[in-house]
Amino acid sequence: MNTNVSTITPRVEIRGLSQAAGAMFLVGTLAGVSGVIGDYPVYGGQALRYLLAAATLFAVARIAGLGFVRLTPRETALLVALSLTGLVIFNVAVIEATRHSGPALVGTVLGTVPLALALLGGRPTPRIVGAATVVVAGATLATGLGSGDLPGLLWSLVALVCEICFSLLAIPLLPKLGAVRVSAYSAALAVPLLVVIGLLVDGTAMLRVPSSSEALGLAYQSVIVTTVAFFLWYDALPRLGTETAGLFAGLIPVGAIVTGLILGLGAPSVPDLAGAALVVTGIVIGLSAAASPSAATATGSPAAGARPPATPVNSRAAEACSPTAPASSPAAATRPPTVRAASHSPAARPATTPTVAPVPEAGPPVNPASSPVNGGTFRRHS
Template sequence: MNVDVSTTPHSARLESRGLVEAATAMFLVGTLAGVSGVIDEYPVYGGQALRYLLAAVILLAAARLAGLRFVRLTARETALLAALSLTGLVIFNVCVIEATRHGGPALVGTVLGTVPLALALLDGRPSPRLLVAAVVVVAGATVTTGLGSGDLAGLLWSLGALVCEVCFSILAIPLLPKLGAMRVSAYSVALAVPMLAVAGLFADGAAMIRVPTVPELAGLGYQSVIVTAVAFFLWYDALPRLGPGTAGLFAGLIPVGAIATGAVLGLGAPSVPDLLGAALVVAGIVVGLSSAGSPAARAGRPAGAGRSAAGGSRSAGAD
């Protein structure tokens, strides 16, 4: 007798866990804006190399404690992992840095706010309701960040960051069943360190790294532990449980996390557009989740999708 795994209690628990993980991961990524000010004067590429180095140590140690052994990769898997690290981590950082210089953070935030729509369009045959939800989330992110000002170069760099952000999820999907969230996070972060070091040497020379001040050390530590090690693992653990279309909706929580962090740190109370944008993001996520949980959406899932997601996570020691 055929059983629809998406309706079983175990599958429901896996999906609920994925929802919490995706929401938490994107909210934590949003908090990055609140702590970025303390490392503004630290060399960018050297700082990011230090950030990923510490995150790699944490993730590799966690994998070891979880009993996860090193997995030998095929040539294709190695190429995918290298492409993930190069685009989703290294080039993404370069694009965001250059886009901010040309157009400011508002332009970058607005363009990155279209991530949910991009992932929904790439997620096979998304339902009309999921597409509507993605558009609502994009609208909320746009209202929250504002279009800002910038030139053509700023827009092009922002679009590059958008492509890299999409690659961060799409390139990981074929790797997750074999490696699991912990190893994909650890391996990709470790690969980014030498890439950023080379970029730093070209950009800043010997000045790419220096002893950080106490506030800078705290900021880099927060980026390493919370925004990288924790958020990366949560996102990659949620991705196979939800699929890129549904998981992508939670990218709209990035500006919400930034607003909340700013309020907690006393950097300014949220404005009316901030609150309106956050409300639109939440509304879009609710619409998208109702679409993902509808009978029609469940019927359209590939057979065994729930088993594949759960099995891959268990083999990686995620549960």
């Protein structure tokens, strides 16, 4: 009996969708909160942000029983590249792009993340590409095209590449390390890199005692935008894939709009609201495409792999009892049960017809809590 995929993994899909949406919305709040710490030295502030985030994530890993994992040279290189591009260079690029062109241009360029991930994440369907295009249009409309110069555009493109690396470089690491370790290790590696850049740019002035509002802003960036959003995003990526998860990057300007409204930075304009509506529309289109039966049952898809084989139950039981082939023989899996002619000898005729107990139908495979798919032993404690 074929089981519908929607009845197998609804909780996994709902959890992944909510995590991706929450992560990108929290990242969007960064723009509003950054205004609170605008006067604090940039590189020193980012180093403090990632230092506090790494300490928090390592504490979470210890509580969850996640020990140190020995990495191969390739995995170490991936982790360093992830921290260097997705955290350090990304922040530098956003800062420099904002200085040259303001936040509008870099926000518009980053709005193309869903389309880029849809194109780079495999073989996207035309509907996924169309949905990503709608999300990009909404993000562009909500952010505003603004005005800028060539250096601002180039730095914005660097930020776009780094944002893509933030997701793609993490995918090979997540099965072995899990979301908590990837977030903790990358944040810890970003601290010395930012300290070096800060010393080169600002010297000893890269650090000072923050004011109360600056301390609250740095704490929010560290705990909410880094610790929580990183974990949610990296936990959602393996569940959804880059094509579907990337659609939620369009929620970044939506989070910025809501944060600005809450902090009293200004009410959203008509283009802001229209762009947010386009983003939501594109996400709905993309999710409906990902949940369609043709996509769910495609060869090689995770959903197709989770579906149990459509082998009749009684035929398996008959093959196991066939006297012409052992139950473990490869031929027994494909040979039909042998029907013997009725014997007239009383000795050869069985007194009673043996009954075969039905074999319970195999359910969908479930990964154990300690399997590599679940990132070590973390799932046991989630």
